[in-house]
Amino acid sequence: MARLVVLGGGVAGHTTATFAAKWLGSAHEVVVVTPNAKWNWIPSNIWVGVGQMTKDEVTFDLAGVYAKAGITYKQAKAVSLNPEGNTSSDKSFVTIEYTGQDKEGTSENIEYDYIVNATGPKLNFDATPGLGNGEGQMGDNTVSVCTADHAVHASHKLTEAIEKMKKGERQKFLVGTGHGMCTCQGAAFEYIFNIEHELRKAGVRDMADMKWISNESFLGDFGMGGLHMKVGGYVVSSKLFAESLFAERNVEWLIGAHTSKVEAGKVEYELLDGSKGEEEFDFAMLIPPFAGVGLKAYDKAGEDITGTVFAPNGFMKVDAKYDAGAYENWKASDWPRTYQNPTYSNMFAAGIAFAPPHIISKPMSSPNGTPINPTPPRTGMPSGIIGKAVAHSVCDLMTKGESAHLHEASMAEMGAACVASAGKGVFSGTAAAMTVYPVVPDFETYPGTGRDTDYTFGEIGLAGHWIKHILHFLFIYKAKLNPGWTLIPE
């Protein structure tokens, strides 16, 4: 019996573990190591953050689901990898530290035949002074919707702000990115328009000033270099549609901004032109930058090989082209296909945990040398597809031997469907429903826009809201491994 260890229980890790357990059956063991007791459908945190859903509606306990799937579940965080074993054994192992199951703080070494790193990101709040609390957690100056607990906190703060407006006190809302190297602009985009929608419902929209602050060089970049869509016989940039929505909903924007410092009621920022400024706020939701979770790696002799296994940002190196050089040399083929670590063939990474070869948007920096550009998004659909492909590869390696064919899922060859909520309501809600194909533009195959405009589209409306709401139930149903779960695509 061989053992697969999956680090992380988010979209990529959960997909990898559950498919591997299904395909391997009882012949091999699948172990999931995740510090969380609950699975969270993160896209719906937006609605928790405006009080339209509860934490319980977007989370469920993992233990029962993994027991049903025959997966060994360890509520713990991974600390280090020893892919060569140690001086007393050649067997690869991962060191974990429990965060639950009545073993908090206890360490354990788990030997593995294959390991998939799907830890997701570390929310690096402390990268911006004042955004974090100096201890790796979110500070008191802003709110976040990155976790369900953060979203509950944000909802309470929003309720307080609405109460103030009802009493005649004007409020300034600032939403966007908390650093020049953030990703996940889409979540902030959803949050600002959901706030705007809720303020209208509460009858206090005229008491609110709303502003978007982002590291994108243009509205609608979303970390993907924007996208072009066919609309009304034209092929149009997402910039035009994003600006249109902001203007329609009376939300001002500040783009090309690196948030350099956060204080109570005020942010300092630097723009792409090198100028610096300040923006005051009463309520701010700023997405933190992402980093790897800080896993270490050691060789057989105990020497630190973290730099061999992981990129400087803490994400795991895979089969990507990391020496592509300048922007002009970037190609779709730089992006990984199998997600296998180039040094240790029994290690893979999936979802946000893999190190991208470079960003997708055009790299930008201020005259002061401050990089201000979005880092690549890895949303649910690509993360799920990658997780499933990695599970397929590992299962084949375990059952057919080391010469088995590895399955491929390049982000430069897959599309993504994305639904960005702009307000919740069965008849009053709207959302931007979008698809891009492929996620990473391929200017060799699709000269001009980098994408196939027959399969890249977007529109805003109630239909998009219905789709997002249905997907909420559908993906939680799938993640709970209810009957027919494999029929629901990632």
Next chain:
Amino acid sequence: MKKEEEINFQKSDDFSRTMIPGSFARKMRTCVIWQFIRFVIINIKMIIVVGKSH
């Protein structure tokens, strides 16, 4: 004649340089019959993209 949908153009230079939907386009966004049709069409488009991506 006052047109509500055009008021925001004057609120900032950024706003004045983009497009803002008129009242008909806004109504169609939440028109249940039209949006049900769009729901079907968007789902078909998404299923095609999902199918090409797996």
